Amino acid sequence: MKYPSVHIIIKGAVQGVGYRPFVYRIAQAHGIRGWVRNDGLGVMIEAVASKEGLNTFVRSVTTTRPPLAKVQSMEVKDGPYKDPPESFAVVQSERGERIDVDITRDSAVCEACLAEMRDPANRRFGHPFVNCTDCGPRYTIIKTLPYDRPGTTMADFPMCPDCAKEYASPGDRRFHAQPICCPNCGPRLSCTDVKGVPYTGENPLRQCIDWLVGGKIMAIKGIGGFHLACNATNAEAVSRLRSRKMREEKPLAVMMGNVENAGRFAEIDVQEKELLESLERPIVICKKNNIAGLAPNIAPGVPTLGIMLPYTPLHHLLFDDGRLSALVMTSGNLTDEPIVYGNESAFQRLGAIADAFLTHDRDIYIRNDDSIARVMDGAPVMLRRSRGYVPEPLPSPDNVNGLIALGGVLKSTIAIGRKRMCYLSQYVGAITTIEGLEELRRLIDHFARILDVTPIGFVADLHPQSIVRFLPGIDALPLVHVQHHHAHGAACMAENELSGKALCVVYDGTGYGSDGNVWGGELLLADYKDFTRLGHLAYLPLPGSEAAINNPGRIALSALYATMGEKAVEALPWMPSEEKNAVLDMIRANTNCAQSSSMGRLFDAASAMLGICKKRTYEGQPAIELEGCADVNETGEYDSLVSVIGKEILIDGAGILLQAYHDFRKGAPADKVAARFHTTMARATADMVKRAIEKTGCAQVCLSGGCFQNALLLMRTNAMLKESGIQAFTHRRLPPNDECIAYGQLVVAGARGKFD
Ligand code: ZN
Ligand code: ZN
Ligand code: FE
Numbered sequence: 202m203k204y205p206s207v208h209i210i211i212k213g214a215v216q217g218v219g220y221r222p223f224v225y226r227i228a229q230a231h232g233i234r235g236w237v238r239n240d241g242l243g244v245m246i247e248a249v250a251s252k253e254g255l256n257t258f259v260r261s262v263t264t265t266r267p268p269l270a271k272v273q274s275m276e277v278k279d280g281p282y283k284d285p286p287e288s289f290a291v292v293q294s295e296r297g298e299r300i301d302v303d304i305t306r307d308s309a310v311c312e313a314c315l316a317e318m319r320d321p322a323n324r325r326f327g328h329p330f331v332n333c334t335d336c337g338p339r340y341t342i343i344k345t346l347p348y349d350r351p352g353t354t355m356a357d358f359p360m361c362p363d364c365a366k367e368y369a370s371p372g373d374r375r376f377h378a379q380p381i382c383c384p385n386c387g388p389r390l391s392c393t394d395v396k397g398v399p400y401t402g403e404n405p406l407r408q409c410i411d412w413l414v415g416g417k418i419m420a421i422k423g424i425g426g427f428h429l430a431c432n433a434t435n436a437e438a439v440s441r442l443r444s445r446k447m448r449e450e451k452p453l454a455v456m457m458g459n460v461e462n463a464g465r466f467a468e469i470d471v472q473e474k475e476l477l478e479s480l481e482r483p484i485v486i487c488k489k490n491n492i493a494g495l496a497p498n499i500a501p502g503v504p505t506l507g508i509m510l511p512y513t514p515l516h517h518l519l520f521d522d523g524r525l526s527a528l529v530m531t532s533g534n535l536t537d538e539p540i541v542y543g544n545e546s547a548f549q550r551l552g553a554i555a556d557a558f559l560t561h562d563r564d565i566y567i568r569n570d571d572s573i574a575r576v577m578d579g580a581p582v583m584l585r586r587s588r589g590y591v592p593e594p595l596p597s598p599d600n601v602n603g604l605i606a607l608g609g610v611l612k613s614t615i616a617i618g619r620k621r622m623c624y625l626s627q628y629v630g631a632i633t634t635i636e637g638l639e640e641l642r643r644l645i646d647h648f649a650r651i652l653d654v655t656p657i658g659f660v661a662d663l664h665p666q667s668i669v670r671f672l673p674g675i676d677a678l679p680l681v682h683v684q685h686h687h688a689h690g691a692a693c694m695a696e697n698e699l700s701g702k703a704l705c706v707v708y709d710g711t712g713y714g715s716d717g718n719v720w721g722g723e724l725l726l727a728d729y730k731d732f733t734r735l736g737h738l739a740y741l742p743l744p745g746s747e748a749a750i751n752n753p754g755r756i757a758l759s760a761l762y763a764t765m766g767e768k769a770v771e772a773l774p775w776m777p778s779e780e781k782n783a784v785l786d787m788i789r790a791n792t793n794c795a796q797s798s799s800m801g802r803l804f805d806a807a808s809a810m811l812g813i814c815k816k817r818t819y820e821g822q823p824a825i826e827l828e829g830c831a832d833v834n835e836t837g838e839y840d841s842l843v844s845v846i847g848k849e850i851l852i853d854g855a856g857i858l859l860q861a862y863h864d865f866r867k868g869a870p871a872d873k874v875a876a877r878f879h880t881t882m883a884r885a886t887a888d889m890v891k892r893a894i895e896k897t898g899c900a901q902v903c904l905s906g907g908c909f910q911n912a913l914l915l916m917r918t919n920a921m922l923k924e925s926g927i928q929a930f931t932h933r934r935l936p937p938n939d940e941c942i943a944y945g946q947l948v949v950a951g952a953r954g955k956f957d
Contacts, residue, residue, distance in 0.1 A: 206280035213273035219334025311336035388563035425569025426540035427533030452500035458520030481589030601951035603657035608943030616943035685712025688945030709906035710801035721799030729952030736850030742794035753805035835876035883917035
C-alpha cells in the first residue's frame with residue numbers, strides 16, 4: 202500500500218540546536234515514517250504517512266521549533282506516493298557539500314540541565330559544564346563547520362561511555378549535543394593564583410566563593426571571556442576593583458542570582474524581566490530602586506543599574522551556595538581593550554587586577570563580550586550586541602556576497618556578506634592599536650571560513666586617517682568608502698527592510714563629514730546608494746578637539762561665546778579663568794578648532810553648563826548623566842530655533858543652549874532645565890523633519906546614532922513626530938551606536954554594486 206509523502210527543507214540557524222531529535226520525537230508521536238538529516242542547506246525531512254497523519258505532522262513541525270533554532274525559511278513540498286520505510290530514522294549528515302547554514306548563538310543553560318545540576322542523584326550533580334542540544338556554548342567554541350565536536354574546542358575531551366551513549370540516542374536530549382560532557386570526561390575547574398598556579402584545595406568553586414565573600418577580586422572564566430568579579434555589597438572591594446582597573450566612574454554591571462533578588466535592587470517591568478530571563482541573557486539597564494545594601498560606587502551619578510542573571514552553570518553554582526546576593530561582573534579587559542579570553546593572556550593582562558582566578562580548561566575560540574539592552578519608549582533596544590545575539594544574520598536589499606565592511610573605530614564590529622545576508626560580528630571594542638587590527642583580521646578570516654565566503658572587497662569609513670588603512674591584507678582587495686552617517690541611516694533602513702528613500706536623522710558623537718568637518722547632528726535624504734544632506738545642527742567650533750571632548754565645559758563655553766560673545770567668560774563659574782581664557786583665545790584665533798555639528802557634543806555641553814558633568818571619564822558620560830538628572834515629568838520647553846539658511850535646514854544648538862543657560866541662571870533647578878533641553882531638541886528634530894517632508898515629499902523617517910540611546914530623547918522625539926502623524930523607524934536588532942556602521946557600510950556597498 203502506497204502512502205503520500207512530503208519533503209520539508211528548514212533553513213537558518215538550525216544545526217546544533219537539536220532539530221533532528223526534535224523532528225524525530227514528533228514523528229514518533231504521530232506514527233510517521235521516513236528520515237531527517239542535516240545537509241549543507243539546513244535540515245531536510247522526508248515523511249511518509251496517511252493523509253491525516255502527514256497533516257498533523259506538518260502542522261506540528263511548522264508551528265513549533267527547538268528553543269535555540271532561528272528559522273529563516275521553511276519549505277514544504279508534496280512528494281510522490283510511495284511504500285513507507287520501516288520506521289523514522291535520523292540519517293547521518295552528508296559531507297563535502299557547500300555550507301549554507303548559520304552558526305548558532307551561545308545560549309544560557311536551560312532549565313532541564315539546571316535541574317540535573319541541582320539533583321544530588323544525577324550523574325551531573327554540581328557539574329559546572331552541563332549542557333544539551335537546547336543550551337550551552339556554540340559560537341564561542343566553534344572553529345570550523347560543519348558543526349561537529351572535532352571542529353570545536355571540545356575536541357580535547359573524548360566522551361566517556363555514558364556521554365557517548367546519550368550522544369548517539371535519537372530520543373535523548375543530548376543526541377548530537379557537540380559540547381556534551383560530564384564530571385568524568387568534561388573540562389575541569391581550577392582556582393589559581395595570578396600566575397596560574399592552582400591552589401591545592403579540593404573544591405575550587407568553594408574556594409572562589411570564600412574569597413569573594415571575603416572581599417577579594419576574582420577573574421572568572423565565562424562563555425566568551427573573563428569577568429572581573431567582586432562582592433557587590435562590599436564598597437571597599439568595588440573601589441579596589443575600580444582603582445586597579447583604572448575605571449573611575451563608569452557604571453559596573455551586576456549579576457544577581459534570580460529576577461526576584463534583582464527586584465530588590467531595581468524596578469523591573471514585564472519587558473525587562475523577559476529580557477533578563479531570555480536565553481540571550483543580556484545586561485539590562487534598569488531603574489535603580491533601592492540601593493541600600495548594594496555598594497554605592499557601583500553606578501555613581503546615574504539613576505540606572507546594569508543587571509544580568511546567571512547564564513552559565515558555573516554562575517548558578519556561585520549563587521546556589523547562598524552566601525552571595527549580588528556580584529559585580531565587569532568585562533575582564535584593560536581600558537578600551539577587547540575582553541580577555543585565553544587563560545594565558547588572562548594571567549598576563551588581568552593578573553594585576555585580580556587577586557586570584559577561577560578558570561577551566563575548555564578553550565574559548567572566539568571572544569564574545571556580554572550584550573547590553575535597555576527598554577526604551579516601550580521596546581527593547583540593544584546597546585551592545587554580542588553574546589547571545591551574534592552571529593544571527595540581517596537582511597540586505599542587494600547582493601553583498603564576499604564584501605567585508607570594517608565598521609567604525611570606537612565601537613568596532615565587522616560585517617561580512619553571504620548572498621543577500623549580512624553577518625555582523627560581535628562588539629570588538631575600540632580599535633586604536635595594531636593588536637586591535639590583528640584581532641579584526643582574525644575575525645574577518647574566521648567569519649569567511651565558517652560562512653564559506655571568499656572575500657572580494659573591503660568597505661571602510663570615509664575618514665582619510667582611519668586606522669583600518671593599516672589592517673593586515675587591506676591592499677589585497679579593492680576598497681570603497683561610505684560616509685559615517687549614511688552608514689547609520691542605511692543600517693536603520695535595512696534593518697527595517699525599507700525600500701526607496703528615507704529621511705535619516707542621525708545624532709551621534711563624531712563622524713567624518715563629506716565636507717571634512719566633524720558631523721554628528723545630521724538630517725540626510727538617503728537611499729542605499731547615496732544621500733544628500735538636507736540639514737544639520739549649526740556648526741560650532743570644538744576648541745582643542747580631543748581635549749574638548751574630555752572637558753565638556755569647553756564646548757559649553759564655545760556655544761555660549763557664539764551667542765553671548767565676550768560675556769561668555771562670566772558663565773561656568775566652576776571653570777578656572779586661565780582655562781576659560783585659553784579656550785576663548787583658541788576660538789577667537791580659530792586655531793585648533795574643528796567645526797562640529799555633533800549632537801553628542803551639544804548634550805555634553807548642556808551637561809557641563811548645568812554643572813552635572815564637568816569632566817568626562819568614560820564615553821557618553823556627560824550625556825548619560827544629563828539624561829539621568831532630567832525630571833521626566835517636566836513638560837516645559839524652549840524655542841526650537843529651526844530655520845532654513847540657503848539650501849539647508851539648521852538647528853541653532855547654541856541658541857537653544859543659551860535659553861537653557863538663562864533659565865538656569867534665573868534659578869531653575871538643573872533637573873527641570875535638563876528635561877526642557879531634551880524636549881527642545883526633540884521639538885527641533887520634529888520641526889526639521891517636517892520641513893524636510895514638505896520639501897521632498899518623502900515621509901519615511903529613520904532615527905539612528907548613539908544619541909538615541911538616550912531614552913528621554915528617543916521618547917520625546919517619537920512623541921513629537923507622532924503628533925505630526927509620523928511613525929519613525931528605529932533600530933531594534935542593532936544598537937543605534939557605531940556598532941551598526943559595518944552593517945550600513947555593507948548594504949551601501951552592495952547597492953552600489955561596484956564589486957560585481
Ligand atoms: Zn540544557
Ligand atoms: Zn562523560
Ligand atoms: Fe556614529
